[in-house]
Amino acid sequence: MKKTLLIFAALFISLHSMADEGMWLPFLLKQMNEKEMKKDGCKLSAEDIYSVNKSSLKDAIVQFGGGCTGEIISDKGLLLTNHHCGYSQIANHSTVEKDYLTNGFWAMNQKEELPNAGLTATFIVRIEDVTTKVNANILSSYTEAQKDSVMKVNIKAAEKEAMNGTGYEAFIRPFFYGNMHILFVTEVYKDVRLVGAPPSSIGKFGGDTDNWMWPRHTGDFSIFRIYANKDNKPAEYSPDNIPYTPKRFLTISLKGTEEGDFTMVYGFPGRTQEYLFSDAVDMTMNESDPVKVSLREKRLGIMNEFMKADDKTRITYAASYASIANYWKKWMGEMQGLQKFDAVNKKKEFEQKFISLVSADPLQKEKFNTLFNDFHKVYAQYKVLNKQMDYYSECLSGINAIAFARYFDKLTDATRKKSSTLKQELEKAKTDVARFHKTYNAAMDRELCTAMLDMYMKGLDKTLRVPSVDSMMNANGNDSRKVTDYLFANSALLDATKITTILNDYDNSSAKIESDPLYVLWKQINSYYNSKVRPSFTSYDVQLNGLYKVYMKGLMDVYKDKKFFPDANSTLRITYGKVKGYTPHDGAIYKHYTTLDGVMEKENPNVDEFIVFPKMKDLYAKKDYGRYADKNGKLRVAFLGSNHTTGGNSGSPVLNANGELIGTNFDRVWEGTMSDIMYNPEICRNITLDVHYTLFVIDKYAGAGYLLNEMKIVQ
Ligand code: ARG
Ligand code: GLU
Numbered sequence: 001m002k003k004t005l006l007i008f009a010a011l012f013i014s015l016h017s018m019a020d021e022g023m024w025l026p027f028l029l030k031q032m033n034e035k036e037m038k039k040d041g042c043k044l045s046a047e048d049i050y051s052v053n054k055s056s057l058k059d060a061i062v063q064f065g066g067g068c069t070g071e072i073i074s075d076k077g078l079l080l081t082n083h084h085c086g087y088s089q090i091a092n093h094s095t096v097e098k099d100y101l102t103n104g105f106w107a108m109n110q111k112e113e114l115p116n117a118g119l120t121a122t123f124i125v126r127i128e129d130v131t132t133k134v135n136a137n138i139l140s141s142y143t144e145a146q147k148d149s150v151m152k153v154n155i156k157a158a159e160k161e162a163m164n165g166t167g168y169e170a171f172i173r174p175f176f177y178g179n180m181h182i183l184f185v186t187e188v189y190k191d192v193r194l195v196g197a198p199p200s201s202i203g204k205f206g207g208d209t210d211n212w213m214w215p216r217h218t219g220d221f222s223i224f225r226i227y228a229n230k231d232n233k234p235a236e237y238s239p240d241n242i243p244y245t246p247k248r249f250l251t252i253s254l255k256g257t258e259e260g261d262f263t264m265v266y267g268f269p270g271r272t273q274e275y276l277f278s279d280a281v282d283m284t285m286n287e288s289d290p291v292k293v294s295l296r297e298k299r300l301g302i303m304n305e306f307m308k309a310d311d312k313t314r315i316t317y318a319a320s321y322a323s324i325a326n327y328w329k330k331w332m333g334e335m336q337g338l339q340k341f342d343a344v345n346k347k348k349e350f351e352q353k354f355i356s357l358v359s360a361d362p363l364q365k366e367k368f369n370t371l372f373n374d375f376h377k378v379y380a381q382y383k384v385l386n387k388q389m390d391y392y393s394e395c396l397s398g399i400n401a402i403a404f405a406r407y408f409d410k411l412t413d414a415t416r417k418k419s420s421t422l423k424q425e426l427e428k429a430k431t432d433v434a435r436f437h438k439t440y441n442a443a444m445d446r447e448l449c450t451a452m453l454d455m456y457m458k459g460l461d462k463t464l465r466v467p468s469v470d471s472m473m474n475a476n477g478n479d480s481r482k483v484t485d486y487l488f489a490n491s492a493l494l495d496a497t498k499i500t501t502i503l504n505d506y507d508n509s510s511a512k513i514e515s516d517p518l519y520v521l522w523k524q525i526n527s528y529y530n531s532k533v534r535p536s537f538t539s540y541d542v543q544l545n546g547l548y549k550v551y552m553k554g555l556m557d558v559y560k561d562k563k564f565f566p567d568a569n570s571t572l573r574i575t576y577g578k579v580k581g582y583t584p585h586d587g588a589i590y591k592h593y594t595t596l597d598g599v600m601e602k603e604n605p606n607v608d609e610f611i612v613f614p615k616m617k618d619l620y621a622k623k624d625y626g627r628y629a630d631k632n633g634k635l636r637v638a639f640l641g642s643n644h645t646t647g648g649n650s651g652s653p654v655l656n657a658n659g660e661l662i663g664t665n666f667d668r669v670w671e672g673t674m675s676d677i678m679y680n681p682e683i684c685r686n687i688t689l690d691v692h693y694t695l696f697v698i699d700k701y702a703g704a705g706y707l708l709n710e711m712k713i714v715q
Contacts, residue, residue: 021679084220399448626700
């Protein structure tokens with residue numbers, strides 16, 4: 001009895017658990033999702049959301065910088081994204097005297113808006129399935145390597161053809177592990193200026209304590225503006241540029257949202273691995289995540305001490321600290337979630353079921369059994385290299401001095417002989433090095449170096465360590481402080497005066513750089529990784545990709561009626577769901593929204609992350625919420641939805657059934673962070689900043705209400 005019930009339950013889950021899961025390709029919405037979206041309450045057609053023939057919602061969405069999303073909210077190119085997405089720009093404009101991180105920043109007219117070198121906003125012009133083009137002239141008799149090289153040629157040619165004379169950029173990405181290829185034509189705007197940001201006591205309220213958590217009270221937004229040349233086309237920063245006129249901007253709705261309402265998120269999710277093989281889930285959950293978490297925990301502890309003690313250090317390292325802290329916590333949530341939901345066994349069961357479904361055909365059975373065996377074999381090797389790679393990126397590279405030494409690669413003699421632009425590079429190096437030393441906290445880095453060397457020795461077996469690091473430690477009785485002291489006392493790279501002299505005398509010789517003990521250490525690490533680790537790691541990666549390509553195709557053939565979505569890969573996607581609370585654990589139910597009352601409940605003048613400024617307290621005391629109050633007179637701050645999102649979706653517009661902006665996506669809930677690997681509709685929720693709070697802060701708190709005149713707001 002119990003068993004049949006269980007089987008029934010499992011069946012039920014596999015058929016119905018798909019609700020809300022998926023990050024869909026905008027140009028395939030009509031055939032894949034339109035019907036279901038309408039059934040869920042969406043009032044828009046697929047063509048309203050994505051069209052190449054007329055303006056559509058997609059024209060109001062940009063990839064913001066490399067890793068976030070932004071949305072256009074006025075006909076003058078005003079752009080809304082998260083505070084944490086604009087964080088490094090806000091930090092870059094901050095000084096101890098003009099501390100925009102702490103106090104916020106608001107341009108009171110366009111002249112006061114601040115340019116940001118290197119920041120881009122990328123629009124999608126069109127998206128096209130080019131699978132046939134990419135596979136042209138590939139014969140089945142070709143070896144994998146031959147296929148690969150023809151494919152590369154095809155891709156280059158198709159990208160070139162798409163760009164040809166348009167001023168657009170174009171790239172092709174593989175989907176479903178290379179079973180499909182899609183072309184993206186983009187237009188990249190390069191003059192994006194900071195318009196406004198709330199103080200961190202709003203934009204980062206709750207800090208790392210509340211990060212990845214619900215209930216949440218963070219006003220995580222910042223505002224930028226895109227500038228264009230006189231023809232409304234992309235241009236490098238120039239004071240002559242004018243605000244960009246968009247093809248489309250979003251209408252903002254203050255009508256309010258309630259549980260069960262349809263929502264969709266339109267943006268650029270970065271990376272998911274929903275079709276991972278069980279061995280890989282096991283590796284992530286039991287090895288890779290725990291190692292990375294413990295290394296980051298150590299680094300954060302050290303950084304925190306130094307940042308608390310000194311304001312300049314706090315500002316200099318703020319963005320780096322926030323980004324280290326972010327994934328530290330995410331990986332923790334992910335591994336706990338995967339454990340709680342028994343992810344490895346679930347994957348194994350799924351794989352067994354798959355084998356049983358193909359077993360009717362002995363050839364298929366044989367093919368996939370072999371495939372699974374190959375997965376086991378490759379992962380057994382891959383795991384070891386993956387650990388070495390983790391220790392490279394999270395441990396050795398966690399020492400700022402080593403990351404800095406790497407910079408000098410371009411100034412060695414060998415590189416010098418090859419370079420025709422050496423003069424410019426040298427000038428640039430002088431500026432870069434001076435900038436590094438202006439903010440570098442050597443005392444902090446000494447602690448990082450000591451701790452990381454220790455963890456390196458403890459975490460990796462001798463056979464997996466870089467031999468020179470190992471022998472250096474051995475020669476000093478494995479005393480990491482001694483090694484650190486030696487490096488810091490003897491490296492000229494870490495001494496601002498000495499390295500400046502070396503660079504000034506560089507025309508005569510680069511020998512002093514090449515024999516610098518820190519640089520030598522970096523070279524040894526790099527050459528070990530380049531010869532012993534990276535080549536095999538990459539070759540296993542290629543092998544795995546080949547296996548996944550076959551597996552993915554198999555899944556799509558076997559589950560003919562299931563709609564598959566491709567893993568996130570930083571390309572534009574739509575995900576849809578409902579406004580919805582959840583049950584985090586037994587005995588608790590989380591409501592679908594929070595209010596300003598909760599900000600005041602959390603308020604604590606003694607803890608940085610929970611400080612509330614007097615102005616906000618004042619507005620709260622007077623309940624001065626104006627038209628931003630809900631029907632109960634409360635000011636809503638954030639709400640939950642069942643939209644399947646991931647990193648990169650930060651700043652994405654959250655839209656209602658009419659395609660109006662109701663908020664800005666900024667996070668996921670702790671219990672559901674494993675959704676990058678395994679989505680569970682019961683507990684995976686995205687966290688959205690309610691646009692009521694955003695407008696309230698701009699208008700009532702910051703006194704920048706003039707910006708609202710540009711927006712189209714419906715009540
Ligand atoms: N967890 C969110 C995201 O993945 C927000 C991160 C910024 N906040 C922070 N406290 N570090 O980006
Ligand atoms: N905060 C994340 C970002 O920067 C979004 C949260 C998530 O990973 O879902 O993209």
